[in-house]
Amino acid sequence: xxxxxxxxxxxxxxxxxxxxxxxxxxxxxxxxxxxxxxxxxxxxxxxxxxxxxxxxxxxxxxxxxxxxxxxxxxxxxxxxxxxxxxxxxxxxxxxxxxxxxxxxxxxxxxxxxxxxxxxxxxxxxxxxxxxxxxxxxxxxxxxxxxxxxxxxxxxxxxxxxxxxxxxxxxxxxxxxxxxxxxxxxxxxxxxxxxxxxxxxxxxxxxxxxxxxxxxxxxxxxxxxxxxxxxxxxxxxxxxxxxxxxxxxxxxxxxxxxxxxxxxxxxxxxxxxxxxxxxxxxxxxxxxxxxxxxxxxxxxxxxxxxxxxxxxxxxxxxxxxxxxxxxxxxxxxxxxxxxxxxxxxxxxxxxxxxxxxxxxxxxxxxxxxxxxxxxxxxxxxxxxxxxxxxxxxxxxxxxxxxxxxxxxxxxxxxxxxxxxxxxxxxxxxxxxxxxxxxxxxxxxxxxxxxxxxxxxxxxxxxxxxxxxxxxxxxxxxxxxxxxxxxxxxxxxxxxxxxxxxxxxxxxxxxxxxxxxxxxxxxxxxxxxxxxxxxxxxxxxxxxxxxxxxxxxxxxxxxxxxxxxxxxx
Amino acid sequence: xxxxxxxxxxxxxxxxxxxxxxxxxxxxxxxxxxxxxxxxxxxxxxxxxxxxxxxxxxxxxxxxxxxxxxxxxxxxxxxxxxxxxxxxxxxxxxxxxxxxxxxxxxxxxxxxxxxxxxxxxxxxxxxxxxxxxxxxxxxxxxxxxxxxxxxxxxxxxxxxxxxxxxxxxxxxxxxxxxxxxxxxxxxxxxxxxxxxxxxxxxxxxxxxxxxxxxxxxxxxxxxxxxxxxxxxxxxxxxxxxxxxxxxx
Numbered sequence: 001x002x003x004x005x006x007x008x009x010x011x012x013x014x015x016x017x018x019x020x021x022x023x024x025x026x027x028x029x030x031x032x033x034x035x036x037x038x039x040x041x042x043x044x045x046x047x048x049x050x051x052x053x054x055x056x057x058x059x060x061x062x063x064x065x066x067x068x069x070x071x072x073x074x075x076x077x078x079x080x081x082x083x084x085x086x087x088x089x090x091x092x093x094x095x096x097x098x099x100x101x102x103x104x105x106x107x108x109x110x111x112x113x114x115x116x117x118x119x120x121x122x123x124x125x126x127x128x129x130x131x132x133x134x135x136x137x138x139x140x141x142x143x144x145x146x147x148x149x150x151x152x153x154x155x156x157x158x159x160x161x162x163x164x165x166x167x168x169x170x171x172x173x174x175x176x177x178x179x180x181x182x183x184x185x186x187x188x189x190x191x192x193x194x195x196x197x198x199x200x201x202x203x204x205x206x207x208x209x210x211x212x213x214x215x216x217x218x219x220x221x222x223x224x225x226x227x228x229x230x231x232x233x234x235x236x237x238x239x240x241x242x243x244x245x246x247x248x249x250x251x252x253x254x255x256x257x258x259x260x261x262x263x264x265x266x267x268x269x270x271x272x273x274x275x276x277x278x279x280x281x282x283x284x285x286x287x288x289x290x291x292x293x294x295x296x297x298x299x300x301x302x303x304x305x306x307x308x309x310x311x312x313x314x315x316x317x318x319x320x321x322x323x324x325x326x327x328x329x330x331x332x333x334x335x336x337x338x339x340x341x342x343x344x345x346x347x348x349x350x351x352x353x354x355x356x357x358x359x360x361x362x363x364x365x366x367x368x369x370x371x372x373x374x375x376x377x378x379x380x381x382x383x384x385x386x387x388x389x390x391x392x393x394x395x396x397x398x399x400x401x402x403x404x405x406x407x408x409x410x411x412x413x414x415x416x417x418x419x420x421x422x423x424x425x426x427x428x429x430x431x432x433x434x435x436x437x438x439x440x441x442x443x444x445x446x447x448x449x450x451x452x453x454x455x456x457x458x459x460x461x462x463x464x465x466x467x468x469x470x471x472x473x474x475x476x477x478x479x480x481x482x483x484x485x486x487x488x489x490x491x492x493x494x495x496x497x498x499x500x501x502x503x504x505x506x507x508x509x510x511x512x513x514x515x516x517x518x519x520x521x522x523x524x525x526x527x528x529x530x531x532x533x534x535x536x537x538x539x540x541x542x543x544x545x546x547x548x549x550x551x552x553x554x555x556x557x558x559x560x561x562x563x564x565x566x567x
Numbered sequence: 568x569x570x571x572x573x574x575x576x577x578x579x580x581x582x583x584x585x586x587x588x589x590x591x592x593x594x595x596x597x598x599x600x601x602x603x604x605x606x607x608x609x610x611x612x613x614x615x616x617x618x619x620x621x622x623x624x625x626x627x628x629x630x631x632x633x634x635x636x637x638x639x640x641x642x643x644x645x646x647x648x649x650x651x652x653x654x655x656x657x658x659x660x661x662x663x664x665x666x667x668x669x670x671x672x673x674x675x676x677x678x679x680x681x682x683x684x685x686x687x688x689x690x691x692x693x694x695x696x697x698x699x700x701x702x703x704x705x706x707x708x709x710x711x712x713x714x715x716x717x718x719x720x721x722x723x724x725x726x727x728x729x730x731x732x733x734x735x736x737x738x739x740x741x742x743x744x745x746x747x748x749x750x751x752x753x754x755x756x757x758x759x760x761x762x763x764x765x766x767x768x769x770x771x772x773x774x775x776x777x778x779x780x781x782x783x784x785x786x787x788x789x790x791x792x793x794x795x796x797x798x799x800x801x802x803x804x805x806x807x808x809x810x811x812x813x814x815x
Contacts, residue, residue, distance in 0.1 A: 004671035008657070011668075015659025019698070098655035099714075102619045103672045104644040267623050 013120040032492030069232035084162035085179035089271035094280035147235025157257035164264035193221035320410025341425035348433035361437040368430035380468035404559025419461035448530035452537025459541035516540035572753035578627035589777035602768030610777040619649035648720035652727035654711035656699035663695035673718035704731035
């Protein structure tokens with residue numbers, strides 16, 4: 001390998017590490033980093049305190065984990081080959097593609113550099129594997145760390161080989177279906193022997209490993225999956241001999257992949273440049289705060305004009321509401337949430353008929369409740385144009401003749417309206433399932449819960465979005481820096497944000513919660529439970545919205561006061 | 568006649584849906600500055616990227632300093648430098664480290680002293696230990712130029728070299744380009760700034776729809792449209808590309 005590329009790989013890694021360490025001098029990085037370290041220490045360093053590992057881990061469970069490594073590794077390998085036709089080149093960053101391709105360097109050197117570049121990240125991830133192994137008494141942290149590092153390198157080599165082969169095939173004039181043949185062959189080698197061994201699971205006696213093991217080790221699978229089983233032994237080895245056995249398999253495969261990479265090299269600059277620019281645009285979009293919605297926008301070639309009307313005159317917050325609704329429905333995950341909720345409705349409606357069991361109905365209710373909770377908790381982050389992303393356009397917003405209150409009101413109300421759509425679908429799923437499970441006299445309660453939940457879902461969403469927006473405005477520099485330069489600290493920052501939201505949410509829930517309880521109790525005592533629950537939900541929602549209007553007014557003032565450059 | 572430093576023969580670059588460059592042939596001799604102009608989508612950047620080896624030509628040959636790019640790309644690139652309009656520097660390498668890296672890739676024996684000269688010339692002295700993230704766009708552009716000129720290339724390709732630069736820097740870059748040509752380098756400048764091209768180019772090539780519309784020395788190009796020979800390049804550009812407004 002060219003010494004200059006070695007220098008580049010080393011300096012880039014060392015420079016990146018130094019930059020991340022130096023920025024810890026700033027409280028906005030230091031405090032979240034401390035929280036993140038505390039989280040990992042509590043999770044891995046003190047297994048007795050937070051770990052769910054009670055010390056009673058059975059060898060059966062460990063064997064099951066070891067078996068799961070095989071499909072996991074197979075999926076990883078398959079994924080590399082399945083995605084290669086759409087990414088038929090080594091993945092370089094934009095600066096690398098822009099600078100290295102015009103330099104007098106051989107393509108093989110560039111491939112070697114690309115394989116070498118992520119080694120520091122792999123070492124750090126290997127350390128996380130080692131930490132994770134502390135929770136499993138059967139595992140060795142040393143084996144897990146080394147194994148994790150080697151498996152990541154194997155994944156990298158696997159993806160590189162697949163990409164270079166796809167590139168070679170494209171150069172040979174092959175297109176479309178032909179490019180998918182390698183992944184189809186690999187799938188056949190892995191899946192057909194497993195399918196031949198397949199037997200219905202039936203009642204689980206003696207652990208799921210008893211069912212899974214024959215699938216992966218009997219018949220033809222014994223031979224076709226043998227290399228993957230051996231590789232999987234490296235991080236989960238329980239003895240030196242096992243570790244050595246796995247290490248030999250990894251060594252052989254690494255050499256084979258590397259030789260294949262060197263032999264398959266063909267002109268890849270054009271595809272790699274295109275790939276680097278596409279990926280770079282996505283990273284830019286995400287770094288500027290748009291998250292995954294920004295990815296959707298970066299892929300969108302055409303957008304249909306909205307049918308949502310906006311009157312030319314009227315309160316300015318309506319304009320923000322309109323802007324947010326239009327943008328969110330176009331790129332936000334709301335449609336996906338509605339689709340997933342729709343599947344729940346189908347499960348609730350037909351599940352019982354298909355399974356002839358009440359368990360499906362109970363499962364649908366549980367799933368709907370979990371999804372509803374998640375929707376409310378996650379809605380601030382689901383917003384593509386929430387305040388956390390709009391901070392990058394702070395100067396533009398501040399230059400508009402609009403108050404902070406109007407801006408924030410438009411955003412928060414839009415979020416609440418957007419949550420209402422999947423929220424009602426989720427509720428419908430829960431109610432459908434509940435009606436199938438409930439007895440006749442319980443149906444009144446089910447109806448009451450539905451009536452209470454409909455106004456409460458958007459009100460709670462409004463609270464979550466309002467609190468997130470307040471946090472953004474109170475600590476603008478913290479949030480903008482986390483978006484533009486994510487890192488280890490982001491974990492701590494997310495924990496901090498969650499705690500703030502939980503505390504704020506608890507405080508704001510006192511009055512609406514009290515009102516809800518009082519009305520529900522009165523209704524229950526008078527025997528009018530369904531109307532009472534419906535009224536309680538409505539009153540609590542109105543109280544919560546009133547509180548939020550006050551919070552928005554307060555936080556809006558903060559928006560009017562802050563400087564247009566949060567840094 | 569001098570041997571051409573950059574020689575493009577029957578260059579064709581096809582994409583799946585379009586032909587971006589269509590049978591282009593031209594050459595640039597040492598000391599010449601070729602201004603590559605044309606409307607958006609004319610194929611200028613594609614041509615530049617083919618010459619610097621980033622794009623593979625569908626047909627045709629490209630020679631740099633006599634070396635066929637398709638036969639020995641590494642040797643051809645050793646004599647060449649491409650300076651893009653959007654400087655993409657390595658995030659975690661300081662300016663000095665960028666120059667050290669480039670010096671090593673090209674094997675420049677006096678990299679340290681020449682880098683210091685370039686930094687002084689481009690007014691980057693004192694910023695050697697800064698990371699690109701702390702620099703303005705114009706500064707980054709200057710760093711990219713310094714990196715590209717470190718190995719004293721025989722052929723230099725500038726894609727919109729003055730984007731984001733302040734007037735002082737623009738003047739310096741113009742002087743640098745003229746000095747490069749005077750020292751015997753062949754230079755290609757792709758730019759929409761016709762004033763710049765008129766000021767520093769010795770030759771001009773106007774492209775449209777992937778084809779050469781006009782090509783020659785500045786004087787020859789002006790002579791080719793007699794009624795506009797006393798006008799500027801803008802008038803010639805508009806006439807040749809068919810964008811000239813109808814007289815009122």
